[in-house]
Amino acid sequence: MRYVSTRGAAPSREFDDVLLAGLAEDGGLFVPETWPVFSPAEWRALRGLPYAELAARVMAPFMTGGAIGFDDLQAITRASYRGFDHAAVVPLVQLEPSLFVLELFHGPTLAFKDLALQVAGRLFDHVLSARDERVTIVGATSGDTGSAAIEACRDRLRVDIAILHPEGRTSEVQRRQMTTVKARNVLNIALSGTFDDCQDLVKAMFADAPFRTELRLSAVNSINWARIAGQIPYFAAAALALGAPDRPVAVAVPTGNFGNILAAWAARQMGLPIERFIVGSNANDILARFLAANDMRTAGVVETVSPSMDIQVSSNFERLLFEALGRDAPETARTMVDFRASGTMKVSREVWQSVRRDFAGLALDDAATLAEIARIRAETGYIADPHTAIGIAAARAAAPVGVPVIAAATAHPAKFPEAMHRAIGIRPGLPPRLDDLYDRQEHFVRAGNSLDEVETLVRHFAHRNDA
Ligand SMILES: Cc1ncc(COP(=O)(O)O)c(C=O)c1O
Numbered sequence: 266m267r268y269v270s271t272r273g274a275a276p277s278r279e280f281d282d283v284l285l286a287g288l289a290e291d292g293g294l295f296v297p298e299t300w301p302v303f304s305p306a307e308w309r310a311l312r313g314l315p316y317a318e319l320a321a322r323v324m325a326p327f328m329t330g331g332a333i334g335f336d337d338l339q340a341i342t343r344a345s346y347r348g349f350d351h352a353a354v355v356p357l358v359q360l361e362p363s364l365f366v367l368e369l370f371h372g373p374t375l376a377f378k379d380l381a382l383q384v385a386g387r388l389f390d391h392v393l394s395a396r397d398e399r400v401t402i403v404g405a406t407s408g409d410t411g412s413a414a415i416e417a418c419r420d421r422l423r424v425d426i427a428i429l430h431p432e433g434r435t436s437e438v439q440r441r442q443m444t445t446v447k448a449r450n451v452l453n454i455a456l457s458g459t460f461d462d463c464q465d466l467v468k469a470m471f472a473d474a475p476f477r478t479e480l481r482l483s484a485v486n487s488i489n490w491a492r493i494a495g496q497i498p499y500f501a502a503a504a505l506a507l508g509a510p511d512r513p514v515a516v517a518v519p520t521g522n523f524g525n526i527l528a529a530w531a532a533r534q535m536g537l538p539i540e541r542f543i544v545g546s547n548a549n550d551i552l553a554r555f556l557a558a559n560d561m562r563t564a565g566v567v568e569t570v571s572p573s574m575d576i577q578v579s580s581n582f583e584r585l586l587f588e589a590l591g592r593d594a595p596e597t598a599r600t601m602v603d604f605r606a607s608g609t610m611k612v613s614r615e616v617w618q619s620v621r622r623d624f625a626g627l628a629l630d631d632a633a634t635l636a637e638i639a640r641i642r643a644e645t646g647y648i649a650d651p652h653t654a655i656g657i658a659a660a661r662a663a664a665p666v667g668v669p670v671i672a673a674a675t676a677h678p679a680k681f682p683e684a685m686h687r688a689i690g691i692r693p694g695l696p697p698r699l700d701d702l703y704d705r706q707e708h709f710v711r712a713g714n715s716l717d718e719v720e721t722l723v724r725h726f727a728h729r730n731d732a
């Protein structure tokens with residue numbers, strides 16, 4: 266399997282190189298040169314497999330041609346999901362006759378990011394050991410990627426990891442999950458800015474070719490294809506459980522960086538009958554506006570009770586745009602460069618309509634989010650975190666008639682105790698392993714929204730670890 270850049274000006278690569286490179290040198294995102302497709306019989310054969318085995322089989326076609334053989338991958342998925350606190354790893358809970366919640370928060374950091382990052386951390390080890398190399402990972406988080414990536418990479422010998430979070434804009438639990446990890450290879454940077462600023466700085470570090478080479482940069486955000494590959498299997502598992510490939514399903518996802526919904530879309534590219542992709546947004550409603558009215562204009566990031574979705578620039582939209590433009594890389598590059606410069610994405614009516622054929626969106630403000638948490642609890646007894654509640658509301662608003670909908674539950678409600686208390690008057694408890702989270706010492710450095718300042722911190726940290 267080879268990968269090409271959405272912007273067409275970087276060489277094509279094998280998976281192992283894509284894993285280590287993160288972002289293509291031309292600023293584009295890597296996508297598979299061709300989509301692997303499973304036949305209906307091949308999909309049926311995966312029904313009922315233990316999740317770790319299903320995940321290895323679904324991911325395997327994306328990883329051919331490098332250091333990761335199928336047996337390696339299966340050993341990695343088994344080790345990755347062994348510690349999850351639910352035997353099914355990604356259980357499905359039925360809320361209504363046609364509405365199913367796919368719980369993705371049973372991993373070590375209580376968010377969906379663990380599913381791909383536990384695997385990615387081990388893939389880094391495997392490929393770097395085979396090559397006898399090291400990398401410096403730089404990542405941006407609005408709350409959940411940070412702790413999941415740190416947990417996946419802490420104390421790994423061949424990886425240093427620096428994570429930027431927007432200071433004061435995550436929940437306290439999310440922040441402490443990152444900053445209370447004491448490991449020589451982990452650096453937390455509290456940035457004075459928004460998640461979009463953090464993500465821009467990460468991309469700017471990648472665009473600084475001498476810095477990128479000097480530190481051998483790599484990525485753990487969903488700009489790295491390995492993240493998307495690790496998120497496809499749970500949509501496949503849920504779809505198979507609900508009757509696919511012999512029955513269509515729909516998917517609803519609370520969306521920020523567009524990685525999770527893109528993974529569901531990739532599952533359809535691989536042959537699963539997913540009829541609609543439903544995007545839930547908070548007040549940072551750029552995707553919902555785009556889907557409603559071809560209006561993709563960035564505005565300032567607004568703080569909400571669903572902080573992990575406080576994002577305006579959804580990186581993975583570029584991968585969908587590339588496909589919607591018929592894989593026209595120069596046109597994708599032009600559109601993205603213009604979006605960056607003007608803050609408005611200009612997409613033709615035909616392209617917009619082609620996206621709308623598959624995707625629908627709904628945005629909820631904070632009051633509506635809290636009301637939805639309360640409604641779900643009152644009507645079904647289920648306790649959904651603010652992000653999950655937005656996805657469920659979107660599912661109810663936009664589900665195709667008669668088609669079961671898989672609504673992704675992306676985080677455990679205990680990560681957002683204040684919002685939950687406002688919504689339903691309770692603060693859900695953390696699992697016992699995190700009992701002392703509030704007593705642990707925090708470790709982080711502060712930085713302004715400045716590339717120079719952040720690069721200096723990362724360089725100093727990485728070279729200290731090299732010594
Ligand atoms: C809890 C939660 N829900 C939803 C999202 C949005 O997911 P994505 O960025 O893949 O669209 C995130 C962050 O990515 C998250 O942490």
Ligand SMILES: N[C@@H](CCOP(=O)(O)O)C(=O)O
Binds near residue numbers: 409485
């Ligand atoms: N919501 C994320 C933001 C980064 O998304 P990613 O999927 O691209 O890593 C977070 O919680 O950090």
